Amino acid sequence: MAEKTIRIGTRDSELALWQAHTVEKKLNDLGYKTKIVAVKSTGDVVLDKPLYELGITGIFTKTLDIAMINGEVDIAVHSMKDVPTALPIGIVQAAVLERANTVDVLAYKGNLDFLEGNGTIATGSLRRQAQWLNKYPTHTVVDLRGNVNLRMQKLADNDWNGAVFAAAGLERINLAAENLVAIDWMIPAPAQGAMLVVAMGNDNYTLDALSHLNDIETEICTYIERQFLKTLEGGCTAPIGALARYNDEEDTIHFQGVLFSLDGKQKLEVDKIVPIEEWKKLGYFSAQEILNSGGAQLMAEIKNKLKK
Template sequence: MNKTIKIGTRDSELALWQAHYVENQLNALGYKTEIVAVKSTGDVILDVPLYELGITGIFTKTLDIAMIKGEVDIAVHSMKDVPTALPKGIVQAAVPKRANTADILVQKSDMVFYNAPATVATGSLRRQAQWLHRYPHHNVTDLRGNVNTRLKKLDENNWQGAIFAAAGLERLNFYSGQKVKSPAFEGTAEVLDWMVPAPAQGAMLAVAMEHDAYSREALSRLNDKPTEIATHIERQFLKKLEGGCTAPIGALATFIDDEIRFEGVLLSLDGRQRLYIEKSVHINADYRNFGNLCAEEILQSGGDALMKTLRAQLNKKK
C-alpha cells in the first residue's frame, strides 16, 4: 500500500506549523502526505450523538469529526489541548520529541513590577492561579485567541505582562533568548521557572483511526519514547484528579540521571490554596501507574475537597 496520508489540522499558524512538522518527518521516511486544514465540524455525524463517540475537546472536536467521517487520516494537536480520553475509534499514534515546557512572562519592556500593583493577562486558569498564589496583590485578566492575536492585545492594552507557552512562540520563531518579536509585537520575555506547566505542555500528539494500520505504522516511526512516558504520567495525573483543560492543574515529568522526577500542583481559582507534590521513581520501574499514585496523594491531602469546590465554581461559570 502506498496511499497519501491526509493530515488534518486547524488553520491557525501554530497548528499549521505542527502539521507541517509531522508532514516533513513522514516525507523524509518516504511517505506521501497532504495537509488538510479543517475549518468547521460539518457539524454532526447524523446517526450518532457526539457524546456517545466521546467527542468533547473544544480544540480537537472539529478534527475528531473529520477523522471519523474519513475526511482526513490523521490529526496533529498540541497535546495539552487533547482530552485525556480519546473518542471511540481514535488512538494515540505518535508523540514526537518534546519542545520547551516552560511558561514565560512577555512584557513590552523589562520593567520590574512584581512588588507594585499590576495586571497580568492569561486565559489559563492554571497560570492565573499560580500567578495569584505568588503575587496575591496583582490582578489577572483573561486573554484568548491565537498567538498573534494575544500578542497584539498585549501591545494594545495597559497590562504589565502576559503569560505564554515558550514552545508556541519558539515554533513560530517569535522567541529567542530574552526577546519576543512578531508582526504584532516586540518586547522582552522572562522564564517562569517556578510555574508548573500544563500536563503535556510543549508536546505534540498525532492520532489516527484504530483500524488504519498504514497510518499508525507510519506515525509510530515518529514516536519519542521519553516524551511518551513523561506525557503519559502527566496526563494520568490530570485524569485521576478529574480536571479538564480549564482546571488549575499543573504537571511535569522529567528524566534526571536514572530517575523520572514528577512535580504536580492543584490550586484554588484564587491561588490561595495550593497542593503540591514532588516524587521520583527509578527509570527502570513500572511507570504506568505513577501518575495515578501522585494524584492519589494530592486527593488525600485535601485535593478531593478542593476538586469538588472547583467543579461547583466552574459549573456556575458555564
C-alpha cells in the same frame, strides 16, 4: 495495502500549521505521501468566551476528531496539552514527538518593576492564573484568548503589564516578544511542549507510518502527567500543573504535580523521584496523594464555581 496519501488534519492557525508541516516533513522524509487539510475549530471561532465557559474539554480537537471519524482526514496533529485525556472511541494516540521547551514565559512591556507592586497579567489559562495569583496575590489577572499571534497583538493593544505564553509555541513560529522572561517557578500544563498525532485505530497503514515518529521518553513522561490530570478529573480547565522528567544517568523519573484553588490561595503539591520501573502508576498515585490531602474537596469546589 496500496500506498496511500496520508491526509493531515490541522487547525488553520500559524502554530497549528507549523506543527502539521513538521509532521508532514518527517513522514515525507520516510517516503510517505501526505496532504495537509486545514479545518476550523469552534475554539478558534468563538473568541469572546473563556475556554471553560464553552463547556467542553478538547474544544480545539473536537472538530478534527469529527473530520477524522467522517473520513475527511487520516491524522490530526495537536499540541498535546490541548487534547482531552480520554480520546473519542475509534481514535488512538499514534505518536508523541520529541518534546520541546516545557516552560511558560512572561512577555512584558516596559520593565519588571510591577512585580514588586500591583500589576495586570493576561492569560486564558486557569492554571497560569492560579499560580500567578499564588505568587503575586496583589495582581489582577485578565482573560486572554485567541491564537498566539492574536494574543501577542492584544497584549500590545492593551494597558496590561504582561501576558503568559508557552515558550514552545513562541519558539515554533519564531515569535519573539521584545521582553521575555522564563517563569521557571510555574509548573506547566500536563504534556506542555509535546506534539501528539492521533489516527483511527483501524488504519494500520497510517499507524505503522506514525510509529516511526514516536519518542519513547516523551511518551512516558507525558503519560505520567496526563494520568495525573485524568485521576484528578481535571479535563483541560482546572488549575492543574504536572511535569515529569527522566534522568538517564540515574534511571529515575522526577515528578512534580500541583493543584490550586481558582484564586491561587490554596496549593496542594507532590514532588518525588522514583525509579523508572515505577512510571506506569506514578501519575495515578501522585494524584491520589493530592486527593487524599484535601484535593477531592478542592476539585469539587472548582467544578461548582465553574458551573456558575
